Amino acid sequence: MQLTQTLHSAADTRPDHLATVDGDRRKSWAELRERIARLAGALQALGVEAGDRVAILALNTDRYTEYMFAVWWAGGAVVPMNTRWSAAENVYSLNDSQTTILFVDRHFAAMIGDIRDQAETVSTIIHLEEEDVPEGMLSFEQLIADHDPCPDACRSGEDLAGLFYTGGTTGFPKGVMVPQRALWYNNIALAGMAGFTSDSVYQHTAPMFHMADIACGGAVMMAGGTHIYVPSFEPVSILSAIEANQVTHVLLVPTMLGMMLQHPEFDVTKLRSMTHYLYGASPMPEGLLRHAMALLPEVKFAQAYGQTEMAPLVSILNSVDHVLEGEKAKQIRSAGRPAWGCEVKIIDEQGKPVPRGTVGEIAARSPGNMLGYWKQQKQTASTLVDGWVHTGDGAYQDKDGFLYIVDRMKDMIVSGGENVFSAEVESAISTHPDVAAVAVVGIPSEQWGESVHAIVIPKDNTTPDAQSIISHCKDQIAGYKCPRSIDFRNEPFPLSGAGKVLKRELRAPYWEGQERSVN
Missing domain, CATH: 3.30.300.30 (ANL, C-terminal domain)
Known part of the structure; x- marks a missing residue:
């Protein structure tokens, strides 16, 4: 279960196929692998060794994908930083993770002063833009040009793939330790269940630091499809990019979908290429779902439920379960059924399974399980119990296995x-x-x-x-x-x-x- 295998497979079997599109930048799978191998060589020259943490603070871009795979190729672990966090929160995560190298784009230049002053372990900052590289930073493109490819470190299985910071019950963010195995599993499960193929064209619309987009991006890599990048969510530019690039797969959280459909410039004809719409991160209001399905009758809708501790997949409400009329219509209020290879049980306060139809806490286990929380043994022990991740979500499961979330056990x-x-x-x-x-x-x-x-x-x-x-x-x-x-x-x-x-x-x-x- 080696994440770089997906890159090698696509580059070996479809070298000339379009891999990434970011504005005017277009890269084939062969070109993408070459750039990643060279960037990995640069990271090793900068001192990256097995398990070292390398962070990024940037909006969506093709270079985000190159960063992630170059870090894994070099043997390191990624730390994608939340673009909506304050400087203080980002400094905390950098210090907590003991990150040594930070990639950053121009949108976060205002934070760099605080980061330089307060991030104790960051010794190198790499600027993602091609021009106007600030003093004291290294150029992303120059690093690729100046270094030869290095051998793939071939990290896999239980090796740390990344620290993914999420909110903490103690008042401080906590780093979820996700192994290579967990992301690899999610890639293949989501690719199969959400209809990704080598002809899929996926648009990175949700933030790329978010585990939902990381899972979808991994599914595209697994299938050898094409990645399209837009910097951030803006309804008109999203619509234009879908039409211009003939996008087939889109992930939008429900609030984004609502904003797009309600925008005065919304034009349903721009979505003619879409075949699959995925949503998650929060439940979809039933009225909005019915409206969207009526507007896009040929599109397959799917909902994914999960959390960072599962990297993130727990369950999926597939397109065949998006039924609006009849006895099965109630299923659209559910979070679907457990994903391939994922076990789910509903437990009481003592950790014992409860009967079907009874509300309890969702516990899940799969190859997507986290290793634990970074330097947080107590929180790890209370969340990861006998191989089961206690999600903190209160739900019941019906006789057909559908999960209905009704409450939150954690705050x-x-x-x-x-x-x-x-x-x-x-x-x-x-x-x-x-x-x-x-x-x-x-x-x-x-x-x-x-x-x-x-x-x-x-x-x-x-x-x-x-x-x-x-x-x-x-x-x-x-x-x-x-x-x-x-x-x-x-x-x-x-x-x-x-x-x-x-x-x-x-x-x-x-x-x-x-x-x-x-x-």
Whole structure:
């Protein structure tokens, strides 16, 4: 299970086939492999050894794919950084991972000063652009031109493929250790279940640091299809790129799809080449799904459910299960059935399986399992139990094996496809000088699925306002993690016998009248 095998296979069998398209840049599979081998040679010359971490902070680009495979070819492990994080969060992940080399594009130049000053182990910064390479950085293209190809390190199996940082229950991001084996499994499972072939043309629309896009990009590599890149989501440019490149496969989180369909310049004829639409990261509102399926009757819709700890695939609601009428119509409210090679069980608080139809926590195991959390033995032990990943999602499974997610066992909010751990937001708010206590919960949002909501108890003789607290947060955490609304109260929070804040009681009024406690 060696990730670079997919590259070798495509380059050996389809050397002249189009591999990547980024604006005017077009590379065949043979050209792509040559560039990756040379970049890997440059990384080894810079000192990269087996297991060393190499990070990237960039928008979507063909060079992102070249970076990932060059790191694996050289023997290292990737650290894709969240482009929406603050400088402080990115510095934390660089220091925590002990990253030595950072790739960066021009969009994040403003952060480089803080990174240089505070990232203790970063010794080399590589600029992804062809021109205007800032002083003190190395040129991506020059490194490829100046170095000979090196032998493939052939890392595989349990070797670390990357650290993928996600929100933490302790208030700090945690690095999920994903082995080569896990990504390799996800590549082949998703390629088979989502209809990727050598003729597929996949557009990188979701952020490339996100595990959902990494899985789809890996499926394209496995099939030997074609990658199309757009820097970031913007409805008009996405539509134009799909039409111009005759894209067949697209991944959009539901909020992106809604924004595209509602845009005044939306034109369904630009999507005539599409054969497959994948969605995930957050559930699809049923009304939006029905509208999209009516607009695109020839497109096969599929939903994937997973999490970073599974790299990420747990289950898939396949196109054949997207039924809008009759007895099976209820299945579109589910997260599908377990993916190929993935076992799922619903367990109670003691870890014992519950009967079908009973709500419990989803536990899953597959070749996609993580190795654990980087330098977090306690969190690893509580999440990875006897080979099963405890997902923290509350659900039931029907007699046909479909999963229906109804709650979250852990204190997490999913807003616009991004995971937000309440502890991170509470930690930021708690440093406001007028805040005595705070609890953060997810509340329903028509646009984002869930939105971050804070409940604040002010300090005596103070009257903080919502905007001052939100502005305070933006200096410390990413904008999407900041509360979108705040309520103030004077009475103490409800507590459990162990003294913990009863979040479910705080959330309950906002979810009253809904059949489940998550969107």
